Amino acid sequence: MDLKVGIVGFGLRASLHRYLQRPGEGSVVSMVCDISERGRADAAQALPEALITAELDELLAADLDAVLVLTPDFTHREVAVRTLEAGIPTFVEKPLDITLEAADDILATAQRTGTRLYVGHNMRHMPVIWQMKQLIDSGAIGEVKAVWCRHFVGNGGDYYFKDWHAERRYANTLLLQKGAHDIDVIHWLAGGYSTQVSGVGALAVYGGVQDRRDNADRRMRDWFSLENWPPAEQRDLNPNLDVEDLSMVQMKLDNGVLASYQQCHFTPDYWRNYTVIGTEGRLENFGDGPGDFIHVWNTRTTHGFAEPDVKVEIHGDEEGHGGADPNLIAEFLRFAREGGATETSPLAARAAVAVGDLGARSLRDQGQTLQIPSPGQAVVRYFEAGQQAEAVK
Secondary structure, rough: OOOOEEOOOOHHHHHHHHOEEEEEOOOOEEEEOOOHHHHHHHHHHEEEEEEEOHHHHHHHHOOEEEEEEEHHHHHHHHHHHHHOOOOEEEEEOOOOOOOHHHHHHHHHHHHOOOOOOOOOHHHHHHHHHHHHHHHHHHOOOOOOOEEEEEEEEEHHHHHOOOOOOHHHHOOHHHHHHHOEEEEEEEEOOOOOEEEEEEEEEEOOHHHHHEEEEOOOOOHHHHOOOOOOHHHHHHEOOOOOOOOOOOEEEEEEEOOOOOOEEEEOOOOOOOOEEEEEOOOOOEEEOOOOOOOOEEEEOOOOOOOOOOOOOOEEEEOOOHHHHHHHHHHHHHHHHHHHHHHHOOOHHHHHHHHHHHHHHHHHHEEEEOOOEEOOOOOOOHHHHHHOHHHHHHHOO
C-alpha cells in the first residue's frame, strides 16, 4: 500500500514532490500545507489530487504516514516539534534549524516521543561525496588527518541576497543555510564531529550594492539571471542585508582531525572542492558533477604539481544533485515505513548546525575559539541505536 505523505511548505525544495508522487509504486502526496497563497496555488497545480490547506492543525489531524518539513529554516523547530509530537515520521530539510538550541529541541522531541526523524542532508547521496567516502574507507589515503573544503558559490548573489536568506534574524548565517551540507560532509569524510570552532568573515561585496527591492512578491526563479554580473553590479538585493558573503571556519574534531571550510558568494564559478589528507596520501575532487574526476596521490615527488596516481570518474546524472535527491527520498520513505539504519543522521545534522551557529558567533566576535557542547548521552545513545530505543516518557 502506498504511503500517504504530507508536505509542509511548498517553496523551492518542493521539487522533491516528484520523487514522492508515485501512486502504485510506494507513495503519494495526499496533503500539502502552505501559509502563502502562491505556495498553495503551486501545490494545487503540481498535485491536483492532494488536499491543500493553510492550516497546520488540519495536516496534523490527517491520516498521514510521513511528512516533509520544507518550510524556511527558521521555522523548522516550530513545525517539526509538532509533527513529531503528532507521531508522524518526519523529514526535515537541512539545516535542522538556524540555532543549536533549536536543533537540540527537535532531537529531544524525537527522543521523547519515539517518532522517527530524518534530516535531508542529500549530499551524503551525491555521487562525488559517496565515491570519496568509499575511497577513504578502502584505505586509499591511509588515516584521515585533515579535510579542507573550498566552496565557490557563483550564484550566491541571486540565491541568497534577495530574500530572507540575507538577514541574520531569519538565516543566522550562510555557514548554515549553504554550508550545512559541506560541514556535514567534512564530518562524514573525517569520521568525527567538531568539538571546537573559530571563524572569520565579512560582508565584503554585497553590502555596498545600493540597488535594493522588496522581493516578497517574487521567488528566486523570477529574478535569477547570469547577467547579474559582476557581483558589485547586482540588482534588486534585499532591503535588509547583514549576513556575510565571505566566511571561513576552522574546526577541531573529536578524533583529532583538523578541518576548514571556506565559502564565497561572489565567485564566477560554482562548485565545491574537497581536499582530504591522510597518512598515506591525499585525494581531491576537480569538479563535483558527473564526468568530473577525483584525483588520488600516493607517490612522493621532489617537484611541484604531479599527475595523480589514480583518477576516478564521478558517476551520477543531472537529476536532483547528481541523483542524490531521488535516493534521499527513497531512503526516507523506507525509513518512515520500516525504520533501520540510514546514511543521514540527526546527530550529524545537529553537529553541522553547531559548527555553523557557533562559527558565526565566533566570526562576529573577533574569531574567538568556541567549544561545542555535547547533545547529552541519552540523546546520543538513542540516535546511535537507530531510534530503536524505547522512547523516554
